[in-house]
Structures are given as C-alpha cells and as structure tokens.
Amino acid sequence: xxxxxxxxxxxxxxxxxxxxxxxxxxxxFGGAYGAAQKEHMIDPYVAETGTNILFxxxxxxxxxxxxxxxxxxxxxxxxxxxVIDLERACSEGYVAVIDHSILPPGDDGTxxxxxxxxxxxxxxxxxxxxxxxxxxxxDDAYPEGGPETIADFFDTEAxxxxxxxxxxxxxxxxxxxxxxxVAPEDVYEALATEEGQQRAFAKLDTIxxxxxxxxxxxxxxxxxxxxxxxxVQSANGRIFAAIQDEGAPFSMVWDSHVYDxxxxxxxxxxxxxxxxxxxxxxxTRTVPLSGMQDVAYGPTRKSAQAxxxxxxxxxxxxxxxxxxxxADGIFWADFGESLGEKFNExxxx
Amino acid sequence: MAASVSDAPEAxxxxxxxxxxxxxxxxxxxxxxxxxxxxxAPEDARNAAREVRRRxxxxxxxxxxxxxxxxxxxxAPIATMLMRSAYNPTVAxxxxxxxxxxxxxxxxxxxxxxxxxxxAVDLKRLANDRTSGQLAEEINRYLPGTSSVVKSTxxxxxxxxxxxxxxxxxxxxxxANDAWSxxxxxxxxxxxxxxxxxxxxxxxxxxxxxxxxxIQQRDTQIYLKLYxxxxxxxxxxxxxxxxxxxPLAFHMAHSSTSRANFLMVxxxxxxxxxxxxxxxSWIALLQTNGVVNSTLIxxxxxxDPLELLYTQFSTIIAMTHILLxxxxxxxxxxxxGIDPSYMRAAMSMGSRPxxxxxxxxxxxxxxxxxxxxxxxxxxxxxxxxxxxxxxxxDGQMISNIIAFHMQQSNNWELAAALGxxxxxLIVALYWLYDRFIGAGNIKLG
Numbered sequence: 001x002x003x004x005x006x007x008x009x010x011x012x013x014x015x016x017x018x019x020x021x022x023x024x025x026x027x028x029f030g031g032a033y034g035a036a037q038k039e040h041m042i043d044p045y046v047a048e049t050g051t052n053i054l055f056x057x058x059x060x061x062x063x064x065x066x067x068x069x070x071x072x073x074x075x076x077x078x079x080x081x082x083v084i085d086l087e088r089a090c091s092e093g094y095v096a097v098i099d100h101s102i103l104p105p106g107d108d109g110t111x112x113x114x115x116x117x118x119x120x121x122x123x124x125x126x127x128x129x130x131x132x133x134x135x136x137x138x139d140d141a142y143p144e145g146g147p148e149t150i151a152d153f154f155d156t157e158a159x160x161x162x163x164x165x166x167x168x169x170x171x172x173x174x175x176x177x178x179x180x181x182v183a184p185e186d187v188y189e190a191l192a193t194e195e196g197q198q199r200a201f202a203k204l205d206t207i208x209x210x211x212x213x214x215x216x217x218x219x220x221x222x223x224x225x226x227x228x229x230x231x232v233q234s235a236n237g238r239i240f241a242a243i244q245d246e247g248a249p250f251s252m253v254w255d256s257h258v259y260d261x262x263x264x265x266x267x268x269x270x271x272x273x274x275x276x277x278x279x280x281x282x283x284t285r286t287v288p289l290s291g292m293q294d295v296a297y298g299p300t301r302k303s304a305q306a307x308x309x310x311x312x313x314x315x316x317x318x319x320x321x322x323x324x325x326x327a328d329g330i331f332w333a334d335f336g337e338s339l340g341e342k343f344n345e346x347x348x349x
Numbered sequence: 350m351a352a353s354v355s356d357a358p359e360a361x362x363x364x365x366x367x368x369x370x371x372x373x374x375x376x377x378x379x380x381x382x383x384x385x386x387x388x389x390a391p392e393d394a395r396n397a398a399r400e401v402r403r404r405x406x407x408x409x410x411x412x413x414x415x416x417x418x419x420x421x422x423x424x425a426p427i428a429t430m431l432m433r434s435a436y437n438p439t440v441a442x443x444x445x446x447x448x449x450x451x452x453x454x455x456x457x458x459x460x461x462x463x464x465x466x467x468x469a470v471d472l473k474r475l476a477n478d479r480t481s482g483q484l485a486e487e488i489n490r491y492l493p494g495t496s497s498v499v500k501s502t503x504x505x506x507x508x509x510x511x512x513x514x515x516x517x518x519x520x521x522x523x524x525a526n527d528a529w530s531x532x533x534x535x536x537x538x539x540x541x542x543x544x545x546x547x548x549x550x551x552x553x554x555x556x557x558x559x560x561x562x563x564i565q566q567r568d569t570q571i572y573l574k575l576y577x578x579x580x581x582x583x584x585x586x587x588x589x590x591x592x593x594x595x596p597l598a599f600h601m602a603h604s605s606t607s608r609a610n611f612l613m614v615x616x617x618x619x620x621x622x623x624x625x626x627x628x629x630s631w632i633a634l635l636q637t638n639g640v641v642n643s644t645l646i647x648x649x650x651x652x653d654p655l656e657l658l659y660t661q662f663s664t665i666i667a668m669t670h671i672l673l674x675x676x677x678x679x680x681x682x683x684x685x686g687i688d689p690s691y692m693r694a695a696m697s698m699g700s701r702p703x704x705x706x707x708x709x710x711x712x713x714x715x716x717x718x719x720x721x722x723x724x725x726x727x728x729x730x731x732x733x734x735x736x737x738x739x740x741x742x743d744g745q746m747i748s749n750i751i752a753f754h755m756q757q758s759n760n761w762e763l764a765a766a767l768g769x770x771x772x773x774l775i776v777a778l779y780w781l782y783d784r785f786i787g788a789g790n791i792k793l794g
Contacts, residue, residue, distance in 0.1 A: 063756045088759075091482025091500050167742070168757070192494060212659055213741050228637040228658065268479075330497045333485075337758035338493035338569075344750060345571040347742045348578075 023051045024275050028080035030057030031218070032241055032295050037080070040291025041283040048282070051275060059216075061085060065094040065267065074269045077276040080128060083119070083261045084170070087329035090124035095265040097123055102277060106303030107286035115286075119326070120300035125263030126284045127300030129292045132259035132317035132324060133171050135163075136220075136239040139249040141230035150256035153231060154179040154203060156210055161230030164223040167213040169343040170332060171233065171258045174325060176203035178256045184325045192335065201346050213347075224250055240296035240315055254320040260327040261300065427772070434549055434765035440487045440541045443480060444471040448542040451535065456560070459530050462519035468538075469506060469518030476503035490760065491537035498528045536560070549766035572750070572767065576774070579747040582665060583729040587676075589669040590725050591718070594676035598717075601677075602684035613681075620674050628735050631667040632658060635739070659741025667735050672728060676721035683717025719786055727775055747771060 026042065028034050034057060042055050056076070058064055062085050068074050069092075081089060089095045100121050103112035113121070120127025135153055137146045146152075147159045153175065165172055177187050177196065180203045190196030204211075212229045214220065220234035221242040236257070242248040264283060266276045282288065289299035290307040298318030299305055305318060313319050389397065441448060447468040454460040475481040481503035482496075489496035502525040506514070509521060522529045540548070540558075551557055551564065555573050559565045597616075601609045619627060634640045635657040642654040657663055687710065695705040733748040740749070747767065754764035782788065 059756075061756050061759075063759060066759060088482060088486070091479065091485065091503075093479040093482065097479070211742075214659075215737055226636050226638045227654070330500075333500075334489060334494045334496045337490065337760060340753060340758050341569045341571060344745075344753070345569050347745070348571060348574055 023053065024077050024272055024279060025054045025056060025075060026078045026080075026279065027056045027058050027076045029060065033237060033297070036292060036294040037283075039294070041288045044288065045279055045282045049278075051279075053279075062089045062092070062094060065089055066092070068267070069094045069269065072269070074267050074271075076267050077270045077272045078279055079265050079267060080262055081125065081265050083122065083125070083263060084327050084329040084332055086122060086125050086263060086265060087333050089265065090122070093268055095124045096268045096270075096273065098126060098266065098277070098280070100126070102281060104281060104285060106301055108303045108306070110303055115301045115303050117300055117302065119261055120263070122263055125265040126280055128262045128264050128284065128289070129297035130259055130261055130300060130317045130321075131297045132236045132254075132257045132320070133233060133327075134236045134239070134252050134254055134257040135231055135233050136224060136250045136252045137231040138224050138227075139251055146251055146253075147231065148253060148255065150175055150179045150253075153253075154207055156207055159231070160210075162210055162212045162228065163207055164212045164214055164220060164229035164232035166217070166220075166233055167215055167347075169339040170327070170336075172204065173197070173200045173339065173343075174258055174327075175233075175256060176200040178325070179203060184256065187325060188328045188331045191331065191339075197339065197342065201342075204346070221248065221250070224248075236315075236317055237295040237297050244296075252315075254323050257317065257320060257324040258327050259317045259321065259324045260329075262297075430765045430772075431769055433762055434769045435547065436545055437487075437549075437762050438544045439483055440538070441544045443475060443484050444468065444538075444542070447471045448539070451539055451542075454535065454539075456532065456536060456539075458532060460535050464535075465522050465529065466515065466518035469522045470511075470514055472499075472503045472522075473506040473509060473511075473514055476507040486759070487541040488534065488537045491540045492533055495528060495534050495537060498526050498534065502526055502529070549762045550770070552763055553766040553770050572747075575745065575747045575750055576770070578745075579730055580774075582661070582668075582744075582746060583726050585665055586668050586672060586729045587722050587726045589665070590673050590676040591722060593669070594673055594680055594721065595718070598677050598680035598684055601681050602687070603689070609681075616674050616677050616681075619671065624671065624734060627671055628667055628738050631663065631670070631739055635663050635666075658739060659744070661740070661743035663739040663741075664736045664744030664746075667739050668729055668732060671735060672725045675724045675728060679720040679724070680714065680717040683720075684714055687713045719782070723779070723782065726778075730775060731771060 028037055034055070038055060042053055045051065046053055058079075060082060062081075065076075065079070068076065079095070081095070086095070090097075100112065103116075103126065105111050106115035116127055117130070135147075135150075137159075139146065141161055142159060147155070152159055153163065173191055174187050177190055177200050178184060180199060182190055182196075182199075191200065212223060214223060217235045217238055220232045221238050223229040224232050224234075224239075225242070225248060236252065239250055239252055243250055243252075264280045266273060266280065270276060284301070286301055286303045286307065289301050289304040292299050293308050293312050293316065296315050298316040299308075305313070308316070317324070447464065450464045450467045451460055454464060459465075472481060472484075475484055481500055485496040485499035485503075488499055502522065505525050506521065514521065528534050540546075548558060552567065553572050555567050555570050556564050557567045597612075601612050604612070632639075636642075637654045637656075637658070639658070641657060642651075645651045646654065691709050691713070692705055695709050696702065700708075730746075731748055732746060733752060736744045736746045737749055737752070740746070751764050751767050751771075754760045754767070779788070
C-alpha cells in the first residue's frame with residue numbers, strides 16, 4: 001500500500017515539478033515550531049533576498065529523503081532534521097556535507113566555530129535548536145505534590161494514574177534504565193547488551209498496565225488535558241505552549257530529560273545548493289535563532305542564548321542540559337530496528 | 350475485481366465479452382464461422398476479417414486509458430513490491446570485490462587477510478562516496494549493533510592513502526575495531542551480499558536461517574501473531590457490519606422509494622465525510638472525558654470513566670462504523686432485486702415467516718451478502734489509519750508494523766515481504782471463497 005502511494009506520489013511530483021516556480025523548498029515539522037521558523041527565518045529571508053520559498057511539512061525520519069534519493073527526483077532543498085536521523089541521512093548520502101567555514105560569526109563577533117555549541121556543528125548539518133523530551137503531569141492529579149524524578153514516573157504506588165508514552169522504544173528504554181538506577185552516562189552502553197534490554201523491558205513491565213500509548217507529539221498535551229493520562233511524555237515545547245498560551249495547569253519535570261538537536265541540512269543532489277546554503281547561513285544567524293524561544297526550544301548559538309530574557313531561559317532545555325541525557329543517534333542507528341521489533345513484541349505480550 | 354465484470358448489466362457484458370475475445374482469441378471465433386455450411390467468398394471473408402480487426406482495435410482503444418492507468422498505478426507498484434521483497438542488490442553493488450573474495454571463506458574464525466584488505470579498500474571508497482551508511486545499514490540488519498562499527502571504521506579509513514591500504518589494510522581494519530576479528534560481522538556481510546534472498550520472507554514469518562543453512566525460529570516472535578490478530582479483528586468487524594447492515598438493508602429494500610432514499614442518505618453521509626474526520630470524531634466520543642463517558646457518569650452507570658479509547662474495542666467500533674456502507678450497499682441493491690412474490694408464495698403455501706426467510710430470502714440475498722462480507726473483510730485486513738489513531742497497543746494491526754518498517758526502520762525489503770504475504774493471504778482467501786461458494790455469486794448490484 002505504502003510503496004504504491006510512494007510511486008504514485010513520485011509520478012505526480014514529476015508532473016508538478018515543471019509547473020512550480022519556487023526558488024527554494026524548505027521542509028520542516030510544521031505546527032507552532034514551523035510557525036516560529038516562518039516568522040523568524042523564512043519571512044525575513046524572503047524579505048531580504050526576494051527568493052520564493054515553498055515551506056513544507058513532514059513528519060521526520062529519513063524515509064522520504066531515501067525515496068527522493070532513490071528515484072533521483074530531489075524535491076526538497078533544505079530540510080530540518082533531528083540529529084538522531086541525521087547520522088543516518090548523512091552516512092547514506094541523502095544530505096550534503098556542509099563546510100562550516102561559510103557560517104557568519106555571531107552578532108557579538110564570536111567566530112561561528114566558538115559561538116555554536118559543539119554538537120550543533122555536524123558534518124552534514126548546522127544546529128537550529130536544542131529540544132527535549134520531558135514528562136509533565138496535571139497539577140490537579142497530585143494535590144500533595146507531583147512526581148519530581150524519573151523514578152517517580154515509574155512509581156505507580158506513590159503516584160497512581162495513567163502515563164502517556166509515545167509508542168516507540170526511543171526514550172522509553174532510556175527512561176526505564178535511568179529509573180532503575182542506571183547512571184545517565186552508562187545508559188546506552190547497557191542498552192547495547194541483551195541484559196540491559198531485558199532490564200529496561202522489565203522496568204517498563206512494572207507500569208505496562210498504566211501506560212496509554214500515543215503516536216504523535218500533538219496527542220501528548222491533549223491526553224493530559226482531557227484526563228486520558230495524569231503524566232505524559234512530551235516534547236518540551238508542546239507542554240510549554242499549553243501552559244503559556246492556554247494557561248493549562250501542567251507542571252514540567254526536567255529530571256532525566258532526553259535532549260536532541262534539530263539541524264538544517266541540504267539535500268544531496270539538489271540543483272539549488274548555493275541558495276540552500278545561503279538560506280542556512282541566514283537562518284542560523286544570532287537573531288533568527290533567538291526567535292526559537294517562542295516555542296521554548298533553545299537556540300544553538302551562545303550569542304543567541306545571551307539575547308534571551310532570564311525568566312525565559314529557565315524554560316528552555318539549554319538551561320537543564322546537566323540534568324538530562326543526550327539522545328544517541330549512533331546507538332539508535334545501530335539498534336533502532338532490532339529494538340523496534342523487540343518493543344513491538346513486548347507490546348503484544 | 351472480478352466482481353465488477355460479472356455484475357455489469359447484460360448488454361455491456363456481451364460487449365465486454367466481445368472485447369475480450371476480440372483481443373485474445375479472434376481465431377476461435379473466426380474458425381466456426383468460416384467452416385459454416387455456406388463458405389464465404391474470399392472477398393467477403395477478407396471484409397469480415399477486416400471488420401473483426403477494426404472492432405478489436407476500437408474495443409482496445411476504449412479500454413486503453415484504463416489499461417495504462419492500471420499498469421501505472423497498480424500493476425507496476427505491486428510488481429515493484431514483489432521484486433523488492435526478494436531482490437536486494439544494494440550490498441552486491443557496493444562491495445562486489447569483497448563479496449567475491451569472501452566466497453572462499455569457510456565461515457569459521459576470521460577470513461584471510463586478503464579478504465580484510467580488499468574490504469578495507471572497498472570501505473575507503475564507500476566512505477569517500479558517502480555510501481558507507483547504506484552498507485552499514487544492510488549489515489546491521491543481520492547483526493544489530495554493527496552499523497556504527499562499519500561507519501566509524503569507514504570514517505577512519507577515509508584519510509589513509511591507497512598504497513598503505515593495499516599493503517596493510519587488514520591490520521588497519523583490525524586496529525579500527527575488534528568486531529572485525531570476529532566471524533559474526535563477516536557472516537552478516539556475506540548474508541547481506543546475497544542479491545536474491547528468501548530471508549525477508551522468513552523474517553516476516555518469524556523464522557531465520559541458522560548458520561548451517563537450516564531454518565529456525567527467530568528470538569523475536571511478532572509477525573505471525575500480528576497476522577493472526579489482524580485476521581481475527583477483520584472477521585469480527587465483518588460480522589459486526591453484517592449484524593448491523595443486514596436488517597437495515599432489509600428494511601430499506603422493503604420501504605417505499607422515498608423512505609429508502611431518505612435512509613440511504615444516512616448510509617452515504619459517512620461515505621462523503623473524510624476518513625480522518627470520522628476517526629477523530631470517535632476519539633472525541635470515546636476519550637476519558639468524552640461524550641460517552643460523561644453520559645455514563647451522568648446516568649450513574651459508572652463512577653470512574655471507562656477506558657474506551659486506545660483499545661482493541663475502539664479500533665473495532667470505529668472500523669465497523671467506517672466500513673458499514675460497504676456492507677449495506679451491495680446488500681441493499683441485491684435485496685431490491687428480490688421479487689417479494691417469492692416470500693408471499695412461500696407464506697401462502699403455509700410456511701412460517703422464519704423458515705420462509707431462511708430458505709427463500711436468505712439464499713437469494715447471499716450474493717450481496719458475500720460481496721459485502723468480502724469487501725469489508727479485505728478492506729479491514731489492510732486498514733492503517735484508524736488503528737494507528739485509536740488503536741493504542743491492543744488495536745495494532747499488521748499494516749501498522751509495515752508502516753514502521755517503511756517510515757522508521759527503513760527496512761523496505763521487509764515491509765515489501767510483509768505486504769506481499771498480506772496480498773498472498775487475501776488471494777488465498779479469495780481462492781478458498783471461489784472454491785466453496787463461487788466468485789460468480791458475488792453481486793454488487
């Protein structure tokens with residue numbers, strides 16, 4: 001079914017490409033995040049250069065890049081990609097190598113190589129934001145004080161209630177081990193072994209009956225809101241937006257959060273590579289990056305972080321990096337598929 | 350579907366038959382005519398043959414656009430899928446020399462230094478082409494955890510000059526990572542190097558090749574369970590649509606035309622509504638503080654909200670709702686064509702209503718019933734979006750795991766094998782159906 005529609009989509013796109021007059025196609029994740037990017041990166045760039053930009057959404061992953069690369073019909077030029085997927089996209093040749101020396105210095109004059117946080121300069125991408133997967137709870141569910149650590153998340157006696165988790169092994173396996181007492185720096189080493197995986201599943205077993213599984217990040221605040229779950233795993237920006245914009249009575253817990261970066265990358269094989277790089281140079285300058293605070297994601301330039309008000313900084317992942325674990329893209333490239341199968345097997349038990 | 354040919358009204362059917370014979374077997378139709386009692390004059394025979402050819406061409410032109418569309422949108426993708434499930438030349442294209450060198454290896458210990466050196470040379474080339482990741486992913490499938498070994502080794506070899514590599518490639522490889530001294534990764538390479546392989550099908554059946562080439566159970570048992578569950582759920586959904594749809598279709602078929610049309614709007618209304626809207630409205634109804642739960646609590650039937658959403662229950666109820674029209678429509682149109690005098694005749698001869706219904710009406714409505722049941726069953730076996738949205742853990746079906754391999758693990762070959770098995774399963778069920786009930790009995794209208 002899927003291959004079928006891909007082939008069809010490819011064919012339609014072949015026809016459509018001739019008709020579009022876009023100078024650049026930029027693809028990102030949409031939602032509030034996409035809106036912030038449009039406001040702070042896309043629109044100012046269009047205003048400055050007069051380039052036509054088609055700003056598209058996708059759901060992440062490398063499947064669509066692989067499809068474009070295999071068919072030789074490259075439709076995207078610039079793509080916002082999670083580092084966890086970038087590793088793969090880069091080594092399989094779907095995105096191009098970027099020469100970091102083209103990046104302009106920060107607005108305070110710091111050279112780009114020092115201004116960006118180290119993880120932000122990847123062979124194939126330039127860091128855009130630091131985002132994080134945290135858990136949040138509904139305030140009214142725990143009037144005498146809510147959960148504060150990841151161990152509390154797994155403690156159904158002290159904190160009864162449903163837990164909303166995204167239905168995939170990523171992050172859940174890490175959390176299970178950390179809640180079971182594994183130090184953050186040992187988590188991935190343990191998960192690479194059979195015993196470590198068993199241990200994680202055993203820990204997940206203890207809350208299995210209380211888990212509500214969801215598929216997309218947008219469902220997390222909804223679950224918390226309608227009472228479907230009392231605690232949920234979520235991208236920090238989604239909960240932040242619910243609290244900030246709708247006054248939702250939620251609390252975020254930063255303990256053992258798993259953070260990752262999003263980067264801008266250029267599709268390999270695009271014939272607009274120069275424009276694409278020019279856009280990335282613009283979008284990762286100090287001021288456009290600092291706009292990402294709108295959705296509570298931390299900018300990857302130190303000079304951009306310096307522009308943020310103190311009270312805002314506290315809600316950004318960049319203020320909590322020492323409490324968290326950096327998602328390991330290399331580990332998940334190794335074990336994503338086999339743990340994905342084992343995870344599904346465990347779900348069916 | 351075959352049904353669409355057999356359900357055509359009489360006149361077009363004759364035409365269709367003509368077209369079929371015209372394109373396929375003109376010789377057989379021309380034969381008896383020519384051998385008739387009065388032989389045609391040569392000129393007449395030529396004219397007749399020309400006429401047949403012209404008709405054949407015209408018939409072909411009529412169906413040509415559809416034929417092109419079907420080839421393009423249906424046959425080609427399915428052929429690609431079948432191909433992909435057993436044919437994967439990626440590794441063979443990436444490192445042909447290494448695969449040739451490793452052929453002599455007996456599978457124990459580590460291969461000879463020549464093999465290692467050749468592989469190191471290949472790996473450097475891949476690293477510079479930035480295709481080492483593709484090789485890494487393929488090897489990783491056979492031995493999880495090795496993707497990073499291949500990639501990091503490739504990265505390390507990128508800067509080594511060719512001469513050093515040709516002389517001491519083996520040493521460099523062994524220094525880069527211990528895994529290269531183990532046989533496991535080389536076996537994985539050799540297995541991944543097979544261009545034609547049944548291993549994806551084996552995986553899809555929870556099996557794998559043991560080292561001696563025999564077939565054994567995999568550690569992870571998941572796909573057979575999911576196929577079983579998918580079939581079971583499809584069966585329940587089919588029965589539910591039948592229970593709900595049959596009385597409705599019966600009532601509609603026996604009401605006045607205006608009333609039937611009025612009811613028909615309610616059957617068709619969901620048809621005209623977007624699938625996503627229908628699915629998400631079930632979310633609104635079934636969620637913890639949703640309409641159903643608040644009603645139950647307000648009526649005092651339950652104190653704590655019931656867990657309705659993200660369960661097998663919610664998948665079944667939402668899919669039953671969505672697929673109901675596929676059951677009602679063929680049933681209704683067949684029932685509409687049943688002459689009520691048969692029932693009246695049976696009753697006037699003293700039959701009681703229920704036996705009369707069972708012996709007269711039910712058999713006559715069977716073509717519509719089987720068409721509806723087959724449609725609902727086949728559609729629900731491959732359903733994706735509704736289980737993904739309202740299914741939670743319990744409501745997962747095989748299509749969801751196919752999507753996982755398409756979108757997340759990127760194992761398109763395994764996804765293709767799973768899809769091909771699903772196709773095979775449906776063809777087999779259709780064959781069974783044809784064998785015991787007869788596909789000719791299907792009637793959509």
